[in-house]
Amino acid sequence: MGSEPDVYRRLQQHLDKMPVAFPATESGVELRLLKRLFTPEEAEVALLLSAIPETLDRIHARTKKGRMAREELERALDRMVAKGAILRRGRGDRKRYSKLQLAVGMYEFQVDRLTKELQEDVEQYFREGFGEAFHGPKTRQMRTIPIGARFVPERQVGRYDDARQLIEGTKGPIAIMNCVCRQGKELTGEPCRQTDARRVCMTFKGAARRLAEEGTAQVVTREEALALAERAEKDGMVLQPENTQDPLFICFCCGCCCGVLTTAKQFPRPAEYLHSNYRAVVDPELCSECETCRSRCPMDALDSSNGATRVDHDRCIGCGLCVTTCPSEALSLVAKEKETVPPRDQTALYKKILVERFGVLGTAWMAGKAFLGRRI
Numbered sequence: 001m002g003s004e005p006d007v008y009r010r011l012q013q014h015l016d017k018m019p020v021a022f023p024a025t026e027s028g029v030e031l032r033l034l035k036r037l038f039t040p041e042e043a044e045v046a047l048l049l050s051a052i053p054e055t056l057d058r059i060h061a062r063t064k065k066g067r068m069a070r071e072e073l074e075r076a077l078d079r080m081v082a083k084g085a086i087l088r089r090g091r092g093d094r095k096r097y098s099k100l101q102l103a104v105g106m107y108e109f110q111v112d113r114l115t116k117e118l119q120e121d122v123e124q125y126f127r128e129g130f131g132e133a134f135h136g137p138k139t140r141q142m143r144t145i146p147i148g149a150r151f152v153p154e155r156q157v158g159r160y161d162d163a164r165q166l167i168e169g170t171k172g173p174i175a176i177m178n179c180v181c182r183q184g185k186e187l188t189g190e191p192c193r194q195t196d197a198r199r200v201c202m203t204f205k206g207a208a209r210r211l212a213e214e215g216t217a218q219v220v221t222r223e224e225a226l227a228l229a230e231r232a233e234k235d236g237m238v239l240q241p242e243n244t245q246d247p248l249f250i251c252f253c254c255g256c257c258c259g260v261l262t263t264a265k266q267f268p269r270p271a272e273y274l275h276s277n278y279r280a281v282v283d284p285e286l287c288s289e290c291e292t293c294r295s296r297c298p299m300d301a302l303d304s305s306n307g308a309t310r311v312d313h314d315r316c317i318g319c320g321l322c323v324t325t326c327p328s329e330a331l332s333l334v335a336k337e338k339e340t341v342p343p344r345d346q347t348a349l350y351k352k353i354l355v356e357r358f359g360v361l362g363t364a365w366m367a368g369k370a371f372l373g374r375r376i
Contacts, residue, residue: 084109
């Protein structure tokens with residue numbers, strides 16, 4: 001085994017090769033974060049894992065002879081799965097294990113087990129390096145869809161931009177779970193100002209089934225799921241599904257707790273960092289300057305300081321929250337000139353992010369290593 005600081009630095013460098021980077025910082029907060037998630041022995045085991053889920057036999061082949069029995073390795077991996085530090089797919093002889101990126105990944109798996117100390121480390125890491133890494137890829141992991149796609153009449157709204165269609169059309173179970181972002185803020189003494197709802201993260205299909213079996217999520221009917229979406233609209237939540245045509249999750253996010261939104265809000269032009277096909281516009285002749293819209297906007301994209309409300313399109317993320325409560329119907333959503341169609345599924349999404357980060361040749365080199373049974 002390497003020295004304790006060395007193994008965590010090597011793990012940081014290993015995780016930094018994921019689609020979403022895990023960069024080093026001057027303060028070393030990323031190492032402190034890893035120490036909260038992995039013992040030194042577990043960190044050594046995590047170094048055996050690849051970004052692609054692999055069998056126990058393939059992972060065991062990377063251990064040095066005599067250092068760890070197959071059964072011991074399996075127990076160690078399953079303990080790390082239970083801690084939300086790595087990913088496992090399948091059961092029994094069909095188990096597959098892989099490393100996880102911090103978000104969406106390890107952090108979200110800390111729901112219902114999050115500590116104040118871990119939350120503080122995560123928030124510091126977002127400020128010092130991970131926030132930029134998370135929002136860095138041209139293709140992001142999540143997208144923003146409007147609350148009420150019915151407010152965009154001039155375009156046939158794609159299923160991936162319509163929460164109702166996503167919920168009604170999904171095949172398999174739907175489950176809801178607690179929001180780890182709100183849990184974290186409560187632990188640090190900053191409870192959500194937007195809503196008292198907590199079970200607002202929605203998952204679909206196999207992910208919903210697996211999380212429900214583990215006790216993390218609760219299966220709901222489609223009617224219950226639609227009612228939750230309607231409440232999200234009333235409470236002023238931003239809908240952020242996975243950035244795919246057939247997403248595995250939808251998060252109902254607020255501007256005070258959500259790490260994605262709060263980080264993006266700090267940039268001068270948040271619209272550049274959140275995928276959306278829409279933007280809000282205001283009809284000055286209908287606007288009564290009541291400023292209801294300003295209290296609903298999570299990005300401070302509306303300004304009434306010069307006697308007429310205007311929308312800052314560098315800040316508008318097209319969520320539609322201002323539109324649904326405008327008493328004079330002065331606000332509306334319009335489609336952007338160029339529609340962005342999300343990747344087909346999660347595999348296509350992360351492949352696209354990898355190509356953007358490492359280039360075609362770099363991604364092909366990784367694929368070749370994986371084909372040969374080497375970790376990536």
